[in-house]
Amino acid sequence: MVKSKATSKRVEKVKTKKGKRVLEDRASKTVENDKKALFCRGAKTNEILNSAMADLYDLKKPLTVKMDKHNQYHLFEDETPVVRAGSKFDSSLFVLASNSKKRPNSMTFGRTYDAQLLDMVEMKIVAYQSSSNFEAPKQTLASKPCVILEGAAFESDPDMKRVGNLMIDWFRGPNVDRIRLEGLETVIVFTAVDETHLAMRVYRPLLKKSATATPRVELAEMGPSLTFEVLRKKLADEMLFKLACKKPKALLKKRRKNLSEDVFGNQLARVHVGKQRTDDIQVRKVKALKKTPLVEAPPAENPIEIDED
Amino acid sequence: MADKSTTVEKVIDPIIDLGNLLFVDRDPIEGDALENLATRARNNTQLLFNNIWQLEQKRIDEAITVALPLGTYRIPREKKLPEKKEPTKWEKYAAEKGIVKRKKDKKVFDEVTKEWKPTYGYRRANDPTKDWVIEVPDNAEDPNKDYFAERKEKKKERMAKNEMQRLKNLARQMKTTVKTGPSTEKMIGVGVDAKEKSKQQVRFAVDRAKISTASAGKFQEGLKGEKKNIKTGKKRKFEANEAPVSSEKERSMKILQTMKAKKAKIIEEKASAVAGPIADKPKFDPKKRKSTKSEPTRQKSQIHRQTWFKNKVDAKKKGTAGAGKSKGKGKK
Numbered sequence: 001m002v003k004s005k006a007t008s009k010r011v012e013k014v015k016t017k018k019g020k021r022v023l024e025d026r027a028s029k030t031v032e033n034d035k036k037a038l039f040c041r042g043a044k045t046n047e048i049l050n051s052a053m054a055d056l057y058d059l060k061k062p063l064t065v066k067m068d069k070h071n072q073y074h075l076f077e078d079e080t081p082v083v084r085a086g087s088k089f090d091s092s093l094f095v096l097a098s099n100s101k102k103r104p105n106s107m108t109f110g111r112t113y114d115a116q117l118l119d120m121v122e123m124k125i126v127a128y129q130s131s132s133n134f135e136a137p138k139q140t141l142a143s144k145p146c147v148i149l150e151g152a153a154f155e156s157d158p159d160m161k162r163v164g165n166l167m168i169d170w171f172r173g174p175n176v177d178r179i180r181l182e183g184l185e186t187v188i189v190f191t192a193v194d195e196t197h198l199a200m201r202v203y204r205p206l207l208k209k210s211a212t213a214t215p216r217v218e219l220a221e222m223g224p225s226l227t228f229e230v231l232r233k234k235l236a237d238e239m240l241f242k243l244a245c246k247k248p249k250a251l252l253k254k255r256r257k258n259l260s261e262d263v264f265g266n267q268l269a270r271v272h273v274g275k276q277r278t279d280d281i282q283v284r285k286v287k288a289l290k291k292t293p294l295v296e297a298p299p300a301e302n303p304i305e306i307d308e309d
Numbered sequence: 310m311a312d313k314s315t316t317v318e319k320v321i322d323p324i325i326d327l328g329n330l331l332f333v334d335r336d337p338i339e340g341d342a343l344e345n346l347a348t349r350a351r352n353n354t355q356l357l358f359n360n361i362w363q364l365e366q367k368r369i370d371e372a373i374t375v376a377l378p379l380g381t382y383r384i385p386r387e388k389k390l391p392e393k394k395e396p397t398k399w400e401k402y403a404a405e406k407g408i409v410k411r412k413k414d415k416k417v418f419d420e421v422t423k424e425w426k427p428t429y430g431y432r433r434a435n436d437p438t439k440d441w442v443i444e445v446p447d448n449a450e451d452p453n454k455d456y457f458a459e460r461k462e463k464k465k466e467r468m469a470k471n472e473m474q475r476l477k478n479l480a481r482q483m484k485t486t487v488k489t490g491p492s493t494e495k496m497i498g499v500g501v502d503a504k505e506k507s508k509q510q511v512r513f514a515v516d517r518a519k520i521s522t523a524s525a526g527k528f529q530e531g532l533k534g535e536k537k538n539i540k541t542g543k544k545r546k547f548e549a550n551e552a553p554v555s556s557e558k559e560r561s562m563k564i565l566q567t568m569k570a571k572k573a574k575i576i577e578e579k580a581s582a583v584a585g586p587i588a589d590k591p592k593f594d595p596k597k598r599k600s601t602k603s604e605p606t607r608q609k610s611q612i613h614r615q616t617w618f619k620n621k622v623d624a625k626k627k628g629t630a631g632a633g634k635s636k637g638k639g640k641k
Binding site: 244 | 312313314315329330331332333334335336337338342343346347349350351353354355357358359361362363366367369372373374375376377380382383384385386387388389390391392472475476479573575
């Protein structure tokens with residue numbers, strides 16, 4: 001996929017202020033907006049898929065866009081329609097649910113970068129329990145969840161590692177710089193059972209008193225509870241992924257020269273002091289310090305005053 | 310008695326990214342991974358929370374909050390890195406001269422109506438287009454000139470000039486040039502105009518017409534000295550079924566190169582349609598002014614909107630709510 005650089009600029013003038021704002025919001029930025037997720041129904045869905053989608057939708061709200069009609073998308077043959085829909089709704093994450101004889105109860109999670117597909121993984125739901133089956137109160141809207149990954153496969157298997165990255169990207173919620181401690185309401189745990197199986201559990205942490213300053217955490221399962229089997233995947237090659245992960249220069253910390261830190265956290269720096277020109281520095285003007293000319297000048301009508309600074 | 314400890318032991322140091330509230334447990338799972346999910350999750354959450362509670366706390370409106378550091382986990386971006394925008398010609402000049410943009414107030418006081426009105430836009434203060442009289446200058450060459458029309462004309466010209474400058478700036482940013490003059494883009498579905506056909510194109514057209522009879526042109530007589538129908542049908546050529554990959558690769562690379570080298574074109578004629586043409590406008594004739602119908606007429610709905618708005622403003626001044634007729638009047 002090659003896109004001309006220049007085509008990204010629009011020639012036509014924006015006609016309305018609102019339109020201008022929308023375009024500005026969608027433009028590429030140094031600090032990006034939170035990624036939105038597109039929930040898309042495939043050619044056929046069943047009750048399990050619909051319910052699972054609704055649960056995930058609640059988990060992801062309000063960073064969501066829904067396409068509620070059935071779409072004849074077969075992403076592993078042609079991924080363009082969902083990518084196009086994503087750029088239309090400005091959402092770079094997507095999930096497509098579809099049920100077929102060959103691949104029953106499958107959900108395809110994916111993400112895009114710069115209006116092209118980055119990663120996509122198709123997973124079959126092996127076990128499912130809806131969040132309505134659990135009694136724990138559900139999370140408040142737009143709260144930031146904690147994400148936990150466990151299992152050796154996330155470390156050892158490169159594909160599974162990427163799937164783990166995708167899941168983090170998908171479920172990490174909005175970017176925030178400050179969080180209320182009581183607002184930690186969701187913990188999403190992904191467990192790599194083996195190279196092809198993935199378990200997703202959602203808990204609500206309950207903070208109990210403890211002997212220390214940090215509370216003792218107990219968990220109550222909140223749902224949904226899903227166990228997936230990874231079927232097909234289309235993952236970006238290392239080059240594209242590296243390009244997508246590139247950080248803008250403005251965000252990188254500039255290394256300061258001649259500055260180091262010792263083990264105690266003290267800053268050590270070398271300072272250069274320029275040559276001090278003691279002759280030119282302005283000091284107190286005292287008559288005694290005045291330079292007297294070596295040869296006395298002949299008395300003129302307009303005596304020239306020499307001011308030595 | 311419930312366990313109250315908050316310590317959790319890990320063999321391998323986990324990856325903790327507090328910016329994303331992320332915890333990656335690197336310990337191998339013993340036994341069946343689907344068992345003890347809850348206990349493992351609890352331990353990991355405990356460890357993550359221990360780290361979160363270590364952060365600097367601050368009370369804001371009865372709630373204890375912590376500042377999260379920047380995320381460290383590598384997550385791909387959504388869009389490309391923003392490109393550096395090249396400054397416009399004015400921006401360059403302003404930077405050189407040290408001219409700083411000054412913000413104007415959104416509203417200004419209108420001395421005539423004694424009201425605060427928008428500086429720009431609809432119902433603005435000191436609107437020159439709303440003047441009902443223009444003083445004819447003493448040294449006017451032609452006192453009968455329509456100064457209203459002149460003012461409008463000048464405004465249009467300024468708009469067109471501005472649009473052109475915008476396009477030029479854009480072209481400079483895209484590193485192309487603005488194409489002026491009539492568009493040479495081919496119209497889709499429209500044939501070449503007969504006047505613009507080349508000799509060969511005319512020839513082909515004649516030949517095609519000749520064979521387009523019921524008898525496929527068998528009995529068509531040629532003109533005196535006319536050449537025989539030249540065969541114009543092009544034979545399609547196919548690549549060999551078996552060919553070295555290198556040539557194929559070369560071919561596709563060539564296509565890629567041409568695609569890459571393509572630059573966006575700015576066609577002035579199309580883009581500046583908003584502002585309207587500058588040059589070829591009929592010269593203004595004061596006598597003809599009333600007869601020309603090209604001027605935009607005020608729509609009825611527009612007039613209604615204005616009166617409605619005026620009523621609303623008047624009503625606000627009087628202190629009654631709602632615009633136009635107030636329904637509560639009859640009850641009094």
